[in-house]
């Protein structure tokens with residue numbers, strides 16, 4: 001069967017034979033599922049392959065806000081997010097038992113498995129998803145070949161690798177992950193409730209760490225379907241005994257690390273499993289190859305505390321699937337002159353760079369203990385507190401001042 005521009009549905013043959021599509025996307029996490037939805041909705045023939053029919057309850061991003069919402073809105077997916085997530089507008093930001101400021105803006109809380117399910121639900125034709133494991137990929141400037149664990153094969157014009165932190169397929173293509181910062185951060189995720197299940201006295205709350213030696217960046221509390229979700233982000237040795245204490249004695253350890261939390265939070269209990277994750281910051285090298293492109297965590301990992309992982313993957317999806325891929329499919333071949341256009345895309349490069357910059361900034365702001373960072377930390381919170389107080393005296397003044405400066 002020939003591949004042509006008119007092909008809008010993947011062409012399947014029998015078992016152990018070959019499926020043919022314009023684009024084969026490996027990995028149906030958030031990046032791969034959104035990429036499949038955008039391309040399929042634009043009429044391209046797409047197959048999405050993931051080894052799991054349903055994404056498991058794993059701890060990943062659990063809140064969506066700011067630029068992430070802007071991109072989802074441009075892609076036309078915000079209504080679907082609103083339908084499955086818990087909306088909140090105000091975040092009380094505190095440190096040392098005192099109010100720093102209040103962030104105002106639309107945000108949504110939901111578990112990652114629900115977010116991925118929502119993204120998969122955006123794909124117009126459910127048969128686009130093949131539940132299987134890709135065991136081998138071979139790529140060229142013309143057609144790409146994928147071998148699946150079931151024995152099926154896929155031929156496509158382009159392969160998008162959205163395999164998250166699993167690097168085996170890229171490794172098989174000669175790509176390497178360069179670790180920029182080993183064990184850069186530690187994150188904890190769990191759900192809390194007041195003893196009597198009464199509502200908390202806030203919509204959402206962020207409590208920043210009080211002492212650099214503790215390595216606590218912040219605890220973020222926000223609503224999800226199952227209650228009040230807690231994400232704790234730290235820069236500290238994952239082997240430190242405090243990690244075990246946080247898993248086993250979560251409540252007293254949190255209050256010991258952040259005594260100023262108690263008056264705002266009141267009494268509470270942890271109502272589900274405490275999950276935690278140690279993150280390496282890494283980037284792939286040797287990725288510029290014909291016929292294959294990497295998006296999301298498959299290309300670069302992110303510091304969870306910086307909250308840039310989803311922004312990066314949304315920029316990847318938007319630029320690749322609304323601009324580059326449609327353009328590439330118009331002409332024969334899939335050589336590196338096409339593929340390189342994505343990796344030098346200015347929006348993509350800016351998002352990737354910002355993610356690394358923010359990762360380093362958050363770490364230094366949290367635990368930098370020299371004169372410069374002690375001063376910077378004081379100024380950072382002082383500036384926010386003063387801005388907030390001025391804005392309360394003269395509402396809208398700061399926003400007008402900032403836009404006057406930009407003009």
Ligand SMILES: Cc1cc2nc3c(=O)[nH]c(=O)nc-3n(C[C@H](O)[C@H](O)[C@H](O)COP(=O)(O)OP(=O)(O)OC[C@H]3O[C@@H](n4cnc5c(N)ncnc54)[C@H](O)[C@@H]3O)c2cc1C
Pocket residue numbers: 026027028029030031032049050051052055059060061062063132133134135162163164165166169187277279295296297298302303304305306307308309310311313
């Ligand atoms: C603890 C934690 C907290 C985070 N918090 C935030 C946050 O607050 N804000 C933020 O913006 N970002 C956050 N992030 C980052 C964000 O979650 C990730 O950037 C994002 O989930 C990456 O999505 P992805 O689709 O690239 O990869 P994944 O979601 O990991 O998807 C990869 C998929 O590929 C599939 N796969 C892999 N290999 C194969 C194969 N050979 N065959 C078939 N399928 C395969 C897997 O089954 C999986 O479904 C956090 C990350 C972590 C770990």
